[in-house]
Structures are given as structure tokens and as C-alpha cells.
Amino acid sequence: MKEVDGDSALDRATEDALALFVDQRRGSRSRPGDRLPGEGAEAAGRARSGRTEPRHAEPPHAGPAHGGQESFAYFPFDEIPVGGGVVDGGRAVGTARAAHATRGPSVPAPAPAPAYDDLPFTDLDAARNGQDEKRARDMTADDAPHAPHGSPTPHATPWSTARAVAAAAAGALPAEDRALGDALGQVLAEPLVALTDLPSFDTSAMDGWAVSGPGPWKLPPPGAQDVLAGRPGARPLRDGRAVRIATGAPVPPGATAVLRSEHGEVTVQGELLAGRHVSHGQDIRPRGGECRQGDELAPVGTLVTPALLGLAAAAGYDALAVVRRPRVDVLVLGDELLREGLPEGGLIRDALGPMLGPWLRALGAEPGEALYLGDEGGALREALAASTADVVVTTGGTASGPVDHVHPTLRGLGAELLVDGVAVRPGHPMLLARLGPGRHVVGLPGNPLAAVAGLLTLAEPLLRALTGRASGASARAVLAEAVSGHPVDTRLVPVEYDGAGRVRPLRFHGPAMLRGLAAGDGMAVVPGGGAGRGAEVTVLGLP
Numbered sequence: 309m310k311e312v313d314g315d316s317a318l319d320r321a322t323e324d325a326l327a328l329f330v331d332q333r334r335g336s337r338s339r340p341g342d343r344l345p346g347e348g349a350e351a352a353g354r355a356r357s358g359r360t361e362p363r364h365a366e367p368p369h370a371g372p373a374h375g376g377q378e379s380f381a382y383f384p385f386d387e388i389p390v391g392g393g394v395v396d397g398g399r400a401v402g403t404a405r406a407a408h409a410t411r412g413p414s415v416p417a418p419a420p421a422p423a424y425d426d427l428p429f430t431d432l433d434a435a436r437n438g439q440d441e442k443r444a445r446d447m448t449a450d451d452a453p454h455a456p457h458g459s460p461t462p463h464a465t466p467w468s469t470a471r472a473v474a475a476a477a478a479g480a481l482p483a484e485d486r487a488l489g490d491a492l493g494q495v496l497a498e499p500l501v502a503l504t505d506l507p508s509f510d511t512s513a514m515d516g517w518a519v520s521g522p523g524p525w526k527l528p529p530p531g532a533q534d535v536l537a538g539r540p541g542a543r544p545l546r547d548g549r550a551v552r553i554a555t556g557a558p559v560p561p562g563a564t565a566v567l568r569s570e571h572g573e574v575t576v577q578g579e580l581l582a583g584r585h586v587s588h589g590q591d592i593r594p595r596g597g598e599c600r601q602g603d604e605l606a607p608v609g610t611l612v613t614p615a616l617l618g619l620a621a622a623a624g625y626d627a628l629a630v631v632r633r634p635r636v637d638v639l640v641l642g643d644e645l646l647r648e649g650l651p652e653g654g655l656i657r658d659a660l661g662p663m664l665g666p667w668l669r670a671l672g673a674e675p676g677e678a679l680y681l682g683d684e685g686g687a688l689r690e691a692l693a694a695s696t697a698d699v700v701v702t703t704g705g706t707a708s709g710p711v712d713h714v715h716p717t718l719r720g721l722g723a724e725l726l727v728d729g730v731a732v733r734p735g736h737p738m739l740l741a742r743l744g745p746g747r748h749v750v751g752l753p754g755n756p757l758a759a760v761a762g763l764l765t766l767a768e769p770l771l772r773a774l775t776g777r778a779s780g781a782s783a784r785a786v787l788a789e790a791v792s793g794h795p796v797d798t799r800l801v802p803v804e805y806d807g808a809g810r811v812r813p814l815r816f817h818g819p820a821m822l823r824g825l826a827a828g829d830g831m832a833v834v835p836g837g838g839a840g841r842g843a844e845v846t847v848l849g850l851p
């Protein structure tokens with residue numbers, strides 16, 4: 309991502325917010341003019357739009373600069389608690405909702421206890437006890453101590469196991485015939501076998517003359533007997549004769565080569581002379597040079613790409629036998645969601661409905677219109693019971709809040725939970741359930757980046773299996789910067805390729821943010837404990 313002035317102002321604003329948070333934790337709001345985190349974000353917004361200069365010429369304290377050779381510490385800046393969280397044993401409950409309710413200059417933020425997930429995954433005990441937040445913030449993956457904690461999600465499935473369970477949960481759906489124009493993104497259910505030789509006749513590769521034997525060659529009068537593409541039945545060519553020919557035209561029987569127009573010269577007597585040696589067969593594409601009728605051009609399981617559509621058409625196909633697209637119902641939960649306009653009054657825009665449809669389609673599914681169910685448990689139950697889709701994707705409501713209905717509803721419907729929580733950040737409350745034979749539910753967490761993590765962890769392998777896509781090797785890339793890790797859980801971090809084959813982690817990677825992801829090329833899979841600069845990691849691709 310390119311650094312722009314607004315971005316560095318935003319950096320400073322988040323630094324300010326962090327400094328203030330640290331001060332508050334110490335019980336002081338020390339510097340006059342210090343902003344509350346909410347104010348910082350607002351100021352950053354103004355700075356981005358170019359209306360306000362950043363308040364500090366220098367960052368208020370010497371934290372690590374972003375970018376450069378610094379390591380990339382995991383700190384979801386948006387997640388700095390701003391008060392209102394109900395503290396339960398050191399973990400703030402409902403912090404995200406409380407943040408909406410209390411943000412703003414007029415509401416002094418009490419010093420909250422940080423939520424486990426809201427801290428950098430470094431020295432968690434020190435940070436929790438408020439002893440040395442700055443040190444926690446400054447630590448890199450390389451110097452972060454191995455935290456003594458396990459994953460806070462009890463019985464969470466390890467990330468790679470969760471992917472394997474999702475991949476094994478279903479088999480490929482039945483085949484259907486699709487017209488070429490409709491088959492893009494599906495997978496071949498039968499091998500693509502050439503229905504014809506390609507080329508299907510000896511073809512001129514160049515504009516020029518078809519010649520027979522060694523030159524010079526006699527030509528017919530100009531314009532007479534020209535051999536053009538798409539015109540059958542060129543007359544046989546006798547030794548010592550030539551005819552004008554166009555690229556793509558069938559080479560006349562008896563022709564031994566094609567002489568390119570720029571390599572020949574016609575004398576005033578109407579004879580054709582070659583300016584250079586013409587070898588036998590030159591610039592003739594022989595029949596069957598690419599394939600013979602009956603050759604296998606692509607095996608079962610091949611993804612129908614634009615190139616494959618072209619090949620299939622060339623080889624004689626009008627329709628393809630492909631694996632049916634899984635039908636997916638998308639159920640968006642949450643009373644706080646707006647489908648248009650600006651956020652106001654505690655309501656926010658739904659970021660998932662507009663994202664999931666195209667994303668699921670890119671994964672080979674046939675998603676229906678998203679259904680908006682609010683936070684009403686009965687509506688969720690009805691929608692799940694009524695769905696005839698192969699997969700239902702829900703968003704939100706996976707945690708254990710008062711209106712988080714996904715678990716109890718699935719239980720009530722007798723669903724079998726195949727994966728219930730995954731040791732991955734963000735996204736750990738995600739789930740995969742079987743509602744009945746051939747009917748699966750993927751429960752994505754409501755935080756948008758956490759939902760993407762769920763999509764990549766559970767929906768992608770499940771849809772890969774249903775669509776018959778081969779499992780495919782994941783891309784690997786070297787990290788251009790260190791990335792700190794959760795002590796135990798896998799992290800998924802938005803990254804961009806740096807042009808030198810390495811990936812660089814992106815800022816704005818908090819669970820509720822899509823800004824980093826939208827600028828990214830993929831999500832790096834960072835193992836528990838983190839990964840140093842130069843480490844090779846798996847990179848999950850984005851559509």
C-alpha cells in the first residue's frame with residue numbers, strides 16, 4: 309500500500325489513541341489536548357480528507373514505525389476498548405457494542421480491563437495487569453515471549469484440522485450440462501476430450517503464398533485463385549506453382565510451404581522469388597498439430613476458466629458436463645444493520661451481504677439474495693428449517709451474547725456440529741454444522757474480517773468439495789516483515805505481494821476492519837507464536 313499523508317496522520321491518531329489508553333490505564337490523562345480514542349479517530353478522518361493538520365509534529369512516544377523494516381506487531385487498533393465493557397475476570401464482555409455506545413468526546417472513558425482479543429498477542433500477562441503496555445506494543449514476533457496461555461476458546465479445533473473437516477464433510481454434487489457461456493467457474497464432471505483434430509486441416513500460419521517445391525514459382529494472375537480463410541476447396545498446387553494465401557486458410561493439397569509476404573517478391577513477369585531459404589512445411593500448421601480427435605485435453609475436476617472455454621469451443625463443444633454449483637442461502641443476522649445510507653444512531657452498514665454473494669460465486673457457488681433476519685431467533689429457525697440450499701451461510705450471532713441465536717437454534721434443529729470454534733484469529737467463534745444429509749451450515753462471526761476468516765477456513769474447503777474442485781496447492785511466500793502471533797492460535801493476516809515475490813502484512817487488519825483486506829492480495833497463515841521476517845508462510849488467495 310502506498311503511504312500517503314492521510315495515512316501517516318491516521319497512524320499518528322492511532323498512536324495517540326493508544327498512548328491515551330495507556331495513560332488512562334495508569335489513571336492519568338496527562339497531556340493537555342490529549343484526545344480520547346474516539347476523538348483520535350475523528351481527527352484522523354479529518355486529516356485524511358485534508359481538512360485538518362495532524363496535531364503532533366512527532367508521534368507522542370517512540371513506538372515502532374509502521375512499514376520499513378520494523379516488525380509487524382499484531383495490534384488491532386480499532387479494538388482498543390473505550391469503556392463500557394462489563395468486566396469479567398479480566399475479559400471485557402460486549403466491548404464492541406459498548407464502543408459504539410460510548411465513543412465521543414463528551415463521554416469520559418473509564419479505564420477498562422482489556423479484552424483478551426483486544427491486546428497485541430505478546431506479553432499478555434504484563435498487558436493484562438497494566439504493567440507494561442508499551443513494551444507489549446513494541447514487541448516483535450521475534451522477541452515476544454511464548455505466552456503460557458492456551459487458546460481462550462475451549463475445545464477449539466486447530467485451524468488446519470478445521471479446514472480438513474470442512475473439506476471432508478461433503479462430496480462433489482451431481483453433474484449437469486451447461487452451455488459454454490454458462491459454465492464459467494464450474495468444474496468438469498467429465499474429461500474434455502477433443503471432438504476433432506486441432507487444427508482440423510493444414511492451415512496457413514501467415515499471409516503470403518502457398519508454394520509447391522523449390523522456387524521460383526509461377527503465379528496465377530493477380531486476384532485469381534487467392535486462398536482465403538473460411539473458403540473450402542482450394543485447388544491442388546502443382547510443383548513450381550504458388551497461390552496467394554491468407555493466414556488461417558486451408559493450405560492447398562500439394563503445397564510444401566508458405567512463403568511470408570515480406571519474404572517474397574513478384575517479378576514483372578509474374579514469377580515469385582523467395583528472398584531466403586524456404587524449408588519444407590514452413591509456416592504450415594499441420595492438421596492435428598495441437599491434438600487428435602479423442603485426445604484428453606483436460607481431466608475431470610478442471611476448473612472451467614475463460615481459457616478452457618476457448619479450448620472447448622475450438623475442440624467442438626457447445627456445452628460441457630460440469631458439477632452443479634452448490635446453492636447457498638445467505639442469512640444476515642443483526643438488528644444493527646443498515647442496507648443503505650450512512651451509519652447513524654448506533655446502526656452500522658451491513659458489510660457482509662454485499663461481500664458474500666460475489667465471494668461465494670467466485671468459490672463456485674450459486675448464492676441466493678441475502679436474507680436479513682435481524683436478531684430474532686424464531687426467524688433464524690424458520691429460515692434454516694425452510695432452506696433447501698446445499699449450504700446455509702449465516703453471519704453474526706455465533707458468540708454467546710443474549711441475541712446470539714446460532715448455537716441454540718442449531719441445537720434446537722438437531723444439527724450435528726462438525727466444527728464448533730476454531731483456533732484462529734480473527735474468527736474463532738466460526739462453526740460448521742450438518743443440518744441433514746447434504747445440508748450444511750457455515751456460521752460466520754459478525755466481525756467482517758472474522759467472517760472472511762470463516763469463509764476461508766470453512767466455506768472455501770466445503771465448497772471446493774461440493775463443486776469438485778481439486779484441493780490445489782496453497783501458495784507459499786516469504787514474509788517481508790515479521791508478524792507477531794497469537795501464543796497458540798493461527799492468525800490470518802491480510803498481505804500484499806511486494807513485487808519481489810515476498811508478502812508484506814497490511815495495516816488495518818482488526819477483526820472488524822476490511823480496509824487491509826481490500827488492499828491485499830491474500831491472507832497469510834501465521835502459526836501460533838508468530839513468524840519472523842524471511843519465514844515462509846502459506847498465503848490464501850482472494851477472489
Ligand SMILES: Nc1nc2c(c(=O)[nH]1)N[C@H]1C(S)=C(S)[C@@H](COP(=O)(O)OP(=O)(O)OC[C@H]3O[C@@H](n4cnc5c(N)ncnc54)[C@H](O)[C@@H]3O)O[C@H]1N2
Pocket residue numbers: 401402404405425640641642644645656657658659660661703704705706707708709712734735736737752753754755756758819820
Ligand atoms: N464473551 C465473548 N464475547 C465475544 C467473544 C468471546 O470469545 N467471548 N468473541 C468475540 C469475537 S472474536 C467475535 S468475532 C464476535 C463474534 O460475534 P458474533 O458472531 O456473535 O457476531 P455479532 O455479535 O452479531 O457481531 C459482532 C460484531 O460484528 C458486527 N457485525 C455483525 N454483522 C455485521 C455485518 N453484516 N456487517 C458489518 N458488521 C457486522 C456487529 O455489529 C458487532 O460489532 O464476538 C465477540 N464477542
Ligand code: MOO
Pocket residue numbers: 425732733734735736737753755758819820
Ligand atoms: O476476533 Mo473475532 O476472532 O473477531 O472473530
